[in-house]
Amino acid sequence: MSPTAALIKAALNSNFGWSIVRHRLFVQKRDRWMVPLVALGVVGVVPTLVLYVRLLGDVFDMLNSLGQEKALLTLAVLAGQLMILVFGLFYLIATFYFSRDLEYLIALPLKPSQILLSKFAVVLINEYLTMAPFILPALIVYGFKRHGDPGYWLIMPLTYILLPVIPLTAAGLVVVGMMRLVNVGRKKDLLIIIGSLVLIAAALFLQFGLSRAAGTSDLDTQQIMSMIASPDGLVQTIGRRFPPAIWATRFLHDGLMTASGLCAFALFSGLSILLFGGLMAGAQRLFFGGLVGLSERSGVRVRGGKALAIKFSSGCHPVRAIFLREVRLMNRTPIFLLNGVLGVLLIPIVLALTLSSSKQGTDSADILRLMTSAKPATGILVTTMFMIVCATLSGVASSSFSREGRKFWISKVIPVGYRQQVSAKFLHSSAIALLGIGSAVAVLALRFHLGAWQWLSSLALALPVTAFITSLNLAVDLARPLLDWISPQKAMKQNLNVLIAMLFDLGFLFLYGLAFVALGKSGLSLGAVIGIMATFGVGLACLAFTLVSQFALRRYPSIET
Known part of the structure; x- marks a missing residue:
């Protein structure tokens, strides 16, 4: 050979x-x-x-x-x-x-x-x-x-x-x-x-x-x-x-x-x-x-002992400290930053450019506005799914543990509880997801010119579902973190956990859509359907976060680095 x-x-x-x-x-x-x-x-x-x-x-x-x-x-x-x-x-x-x-x-x-x-x-x-x-x-x-x-x-x-x-x-x-x-x-x-x-x-x-x-x-x-x-x-x-x-x-x-x-x-x-x-x-x-x-890295002036003492004795809350560590880990690795942050912005940007490609304006926007006026339930379901996809497609949550790589052993020995570490990772992944939801809302409001009631209703449905999916994706990566990657790209987009989580997400969204349609056909008003589904989403999000926190207590000690 x-x-x-x-x-x-x-x-x-x-x-x-x-x-x-x-x-x-x-x-x-x-x-x-x-x-x-x-x-x-x-x-x-x-x-x-x-x-x-x-x-x-x-x-x-x-x-x-x-x-x-x-x-x-x-x-x-x-x-x-x-x-x-x-x-x-x-x-x-x-x-x-x-x-x-x-x-x-x-x-x-x-x-x-x-x-x-x-x-x-x-x-x-x-x-x-x-x-x-x-x-x-x-x-x-x-x-x-x-x-x-x-x-x-x-x-x-x-x-x-x-x-x-x-x-x-x-x-x-x-x-x-x-x-x-x-x-x-x-x-x-x-x-x-x-x-x-x-x-x-x-x-x-x-x-x-x-x-x-x-x-x-x-x-x-x-x-x-x-x-x-x-x-x-x-x-x-x-x-x-x-x-x-x-x-x-x-x-x-x-x-x-x-x-x-x-x-x-x-x-x-x-x-x-x-x-x-x-x-x-x-x-x-x-x-x-x-x-x-x-x-190589650019030279950084090393702080004196007094400055370091002030920095490390400032009493930062453990969850906040781990959250900031997640932010710095992503920001200091160009591939993580581009895949994570740009990943949630790419779909809204492409959609906005596609709308602008019509030389006479807003045919697609007119179609969506017509759909939301003729069938408001269908319009709200479509915009809700759009927000959720924009929030969760980047793979930030489903690679949260894998991104630590071979240095994951540090997370096992630092004096911070495993639940607190999971909470910090949940907050970091949710912050990236909120960036995607915000960009989706901006496109819907500014390019599609949807009314405030329409996108606010979709937002009330999308936020708890996004929180549930974030916890689910964290659990997938925690179950089998990929720590021996040789390229930052493999930790995210070439990570099997991201694909598995995406399959779970699509399956759940399909079932969620069926439940929304079934409630709509049951004779309930649209407001009642939105209230039931939003409450159901909040319950799922709380349950999923509790379960992944409990799972962390058993899984963290058994992870080999």
Whole structure:
């Protein structure tokens, strides 16, 4: 086996840890209780996936009636590549430059391009898994709706393999260049955060521009009719600012046995190879320059003994002290800060930009206002779910213990009760969640122009449910904290606990929605339904917090570090 292949194999094994999982399940016979829990979480997601597939089928039928069914492929490819471009930045920065194994790898007789290739392979595999539930259903629905053309099923896996290469390599080139620049200053962490925010803002505005280009609100009736009359009219309109989406659509629809399909495949694969080669060449020149010195910290003047005595004898409450420790741990690690804080803000920002992409204003906002006026219960349920998703999607609570890493032993020996530590982590996770809820309320009130009664009712429902989900996610991470991570990204977005907690959250939200709808159909007034569900949420939140606090008393001493 070549050194490059061995390095990639070791990196993938370290990232996914299948050997550790296999050893714990079948040799040590531990963590077997998680198998039925994961299965239960997957079952909870199935109804959402079924609804998504039905929606895709309806979209295909609508486009097919206009002769524009190929546009579904263009939308799927464009959405997948934009999602990779935005979220891939987190993975690339963390994996390329903040993995703990880098200090050992650079000492080995390996080229910079070999090290970067192994890291890139890890990010690429993770991106395949990330976009699978969103993109694969669209590609599969299109294949079945076309009555199963055999050529399509042969090309579709190849398309899926190539799909993330262009945006990921383009983002990788920018990240390598940015890290080489920010590594010349003293405030490296601050420069990394600022540079990452600039890159993410650029990616969001690119999405904003593509959404505007794909819109038809600025077209008159004659132009719309002309677009529909052309078999590729809608495809060209959607993908005119991002030609790779058009190329992928052509070779998926036309096949590789046609001149147009073969030419489109050559363009798509050629651009992928060109960008990948550019990334490897850039790594050879810039990677080590951006890596060396990242572990250094700016000099800080050490306080005198008297100042330290005043600081440590100030009588800070233990819960407040642990809360401040959580804040500092997140703020001092760029990847934690970007994933945690930006994670709860990203969905409202993207939604606000999407609304702004309509050149004539507020079609989506008008639809939601019409829904809330015609069916107020449905509108309140939708806005409540939106607030909860914005608050809990970042994975802050479900990685709260894992983020401590190998230094978790400190939490076991400090003179602070385990319940107090859990309370501090709950408050910190809730503070991040409130930031997400606040941004969601701002979008609903300022962009959708919802009335105060509507968003206040949703807020009364969302707050206790968010508190319940926060306690649930803390319990998931406390049950099996990931403490031996080699990259900060693995502690959060590549942490299996985050996925397990997300499955539980989706299952609970589905049941919560069913209960809300059932109460609405029982003849109760909307105010009574909101009151019952809010009271139910408060009770669940109190019960969950009590249980996770009790669980901490038994679990903390048994955690191995």
